[in-house]
Amino acid sequence: MEQHAIIIIIVILALTFDFINGFHDTANAIATSISTKALPPKMAIALAAIMNLVGALTFTGVAKTVGGKVADPMHIQHGTYVVAAALVAAIAWNLFTWYYGIPSSSSHALIGSLAGSVIAAAGFGAVNFAGFVTIIEALIFSPLLAFTVGYVVMTLIRYIFGSFSPHKLNSRFRLLQILTAAIQSFSHGTNDAQKTMGIITFALVAGGFQSTLDVPYWVKLSAALAMAFGTSIGGWKIIKTVGTKIIKFEPASGFASDISSAIVIFGATLIKMPVSTTHVISSAIMGVGSAKRFSAVKWDTAITMVTAWVITLPVTMVLAAISFTLVKLIFL
Template sequence: MDSTLVLIAAVVLLALSFDFINGFHDTANAIATSISTKALTPRAAIVLASTMNLVGALTFTGVAKTIGGKIADPMKLEHGLPIVIAALVAAIIWNLITWYYGIPSSSSHALIGALTGSVIASAGLSAVNFAGFLTILQALILSPVLAFCIGYIIMSILRFVFRSANPRSTNRMFRFLQILTAAFQAFSHGTNDAQKSMGIITFALIAGGLQNTHDIPFWVKLTCAIAMALGTSVGGWKIIKTVGTQIIKLKPISGFASDVTSASVIIGATIIGQPVSTTHVISSAIMGVGSAKRLSCVKWCTAQRMITAWLITLPITATLAGLVYLIASILF
C-alpha cells in the first residue's frame, strides 16, 4: 500500500504539471486572436483566460470519464500506475519540446498517444480498447475539419453583412465583441482540456484500488482547474505569436469569427464527452476564416508546419511513452 500511495502521488504531481504546462501551451491559442487584434492587452487577456479556464474546468466531467476509461480499462491492468506515469512523462516532454520551438502542437494528441503507447508496452495490443480509442481519434480528426468549414461559413456571412459598413466603426464593435468571445473561448478550453488530467488521475486512482468508479472526485476537479489557471497566468508568448500572426493577418472581425467558431466546436465536443485538440480547432478555425477572404490570405507554410506536428504527435508520444515504460521497468 505504501508503494501504491507513492506512485499515486507521483501520478497526481505529474498530472498537475501536465495541466500547468497545458495552461501556458494550449491556452495561449485561446487568447492569441484577441491579443493580435488588440482587443485585449496581454495582461488583461491572461487574467480573463485564467478565470474562465478555472470556471470551465469545474463545470463538466464527461471528457474526464472518456479519458479515464475508453482507451483501456484501469481495473484490468496489472501495472496501471507505472503506465500512467510513463504516459505523463512522455506527454510532458513532447509539450515542452513543441512549446520551446513555438509549434502549436496538441496536448490532447500527446496525452492520448502517450497513454496508448505505455499500455501497449506494458500489456500488449490486446489491452487497448480500440473501439474507444477510435471514437476519440474520430473526434480529434473531425473537429478541425468542422472548425475550418464553420469558420469559412461564419466569415463569409460577416463579410456579406458588413460589406458596406464603415471600417473604423466595424473594427471598434468587433474589438468589444472579442472580449466576450475570448472569455467564451477560454471557458470552452477549460471544459475540455483540464478534464484530460482529471481523467488520468481518476484512471490512476482506479488502477491503484482507491476507487472503483469513473466518477471524478471534487478534489481532483479543483486541483486540475487551479493548475491550468496558474499555467494560463504564466502565458505562452511563442505560441501566441505563431497562432496570432503567422497563419493569417487577423482583424477584429476575423478574430471574432475564429473565436466564435472554435469555442462552439470545443464546447460541443465537451457536451458529448469527447476530447478534442483546442490547438487543432483554433488553428483550423483561423485557416477557415482566412480562406473565406481568399486562399492566399492564409500563410500555408505555417499551416503545413502545424499539420506536420499534428500528424507526428500521436506516433512519437506513443513510442516515447513505450520507451519510458520499458526503461523504467528495467531500472526499477
Template sequence: MDILLILTILIVICALAFDFINGFHDTANAIATSVSTKALKPRHAIILAAVMNFVGAMTFTGVAKTITKDIVDPYTLENGSVVILAALLAAIAWNLITWYYGIPSSSSHAIIGAIAGAAIAAAGFAALNYKGFIKIIEALILSPIIAFVLGFILYSIVKLIFKDSNLAKTNKQFRRVQIITAALQSYTHGTNDAQKAMGIITMALITANLHTSANDIPTWVQFACATAMGLGTSIGGWK
C-alpha cells in the same frame, strides 16, 4: 511506504504538472486574436483566460470520464500505475519541446497517444479499449475539419453582411465581440483540456484501489486540475 502509493503520488504530481504546462502551452489559442487586434491588453487577456479556464474546468467532467475508461480499462491494466506515469512523462516532454520551439501542437493528441502507446508497450494491442479509443481518434481527426468548414461559412456570412459597413466603426464593434469570444474559447478550453489530467488521476486512483468508479471524478481532483490549468495559463501565457 508502499510502492504503489508512491507511484500514485508521483502520477498526481505529474498530472498536475501536465495540466499546468497545458495551461501555458495553449493560452495563445484563446487570446492571440484579441491581443493582435488590440481588443485586449496582454495582461488583461491572460487574466481573462486563466479565470475562464478555471471556471470551465470546474463545470464539466464528461471528458475526464472518457479518458478514465475509454482508452484502456483501468480495472484490468497490469502495472497500470507504471503505464500511466510513463504516458504522463512522455506527454510532458512533448509539450515542453513544442512550447520551447513555438511549434503548434495539441496537448490532447499528446496525452491520448502517450497513454495508448504506453499501454501497448506494456500489454500489447489487446490492452486498448478499441470502441472508446476509435471514438476519441475520430473526434481528434474530425474536429479541425469541422472547424475549418464552419470557419469558412461563418466568415463568408460576416463578409456578406458587413461588406458595405464603415471599416473603422465595424472593427471597433468587432473588437468588443472578440473579448466575449476570447472568454468563451478559454472557458471551453477548460471544459476540455483540463479534464485530461482529471481522468488520468482518477485512472491512477482506481489502479491503486483508492477509488472505485470511473464515472465519478473526485471533487478534489477536479479542483486541483482546474487550479493547475488556471495557474499555468496566468504564468506561462506571456511567451
C-alpha cells in the same frame, strides 16, 4: 514502490502536464484578441485563467471518456506505472513543441502516450481499440468542422457587414472579441482540463483507490487550478505563432475565429468527447482566412503545424513505450 507513493508522483506529474497545457494550449484561446489589440496581453491572460478555471470546474464527461475509453484501468497490471510513464512522455513532447513555438496538440500527446504505455505494459490487446478509435475520430474530424464553421461565419460577416465603414466595424468587433475570448477560454477549460482529471482518475482506479471513474472533487479542483495557473504564466511563443503567423488578423476575423472554435470545442464537451483545442482553434483561423481569400492564409506555417499534428500521436506512443520500459527496469 508503494502505491501511495506512485499515486503522489502521478498527481504531481499530471498537474505539471496541466500547468504546461495551460501556457501551451490556452495561449491559442487569447492569441487573436491580443493580435487585434482587443485586449492588452496581461488582461487577456488574466481573463483566460479565470474562465478556464470556471470551465474546468463545470463538466466531467470528457474526464470519464479519457479515463475509460483507451483502456480498462482495472485490468492492467502495474496500471499506475503505465500512467506515470505516459505522463512523462506527454510532458516531454509538450515542452519540446512549446520550446519551438509549435502549437501541437496536448490532447494527442496525452492520448498517444497513454495508448503507447498501455501497449508496452500489456500488449495491443489491452487497448480498447473501439474507444480509442472513437477518440481519434473526434480529434480528426473536429478540425475539419472548425475550418468549415470558420469559413461560414466569416463569409456571413463579410456579407452582412460588407457595407459598413471599416473603422466602425473594427471598433465594434474589437469589443465583441472581449466576450468571445472569455467564451473561448471557458470552452477550453470545459474540455482540456478534464483530460488531466481523467488520467488521474484512471490511476486511482488502477491503483485500487476507487472502483469507478467518477472524478473526485479534489481532482477537479487541483486540475482546474493547475491549468489556470499555467494560463496566468502565458505562452508567448504559441501566442506569436497563432496570432501572427497563420493569417493577418482584424477584429472581425478574430471574432469569427474565436466564436467558431468555441462552438466546436463546447459542442464536443457536451457529447463528452476530447478534442484538440489547438487543432480546432488553428483550423478555425485557417477557415476564416480562406473565406477572405485563399492566399490570406500563410500555408507554410499551416503545413508545419499540420505536420506536427500528424506526427504527435505516433511519436508520443513511441516515447511512452520507451518511458514505460525504463520505469519497468528501474522500479518493477
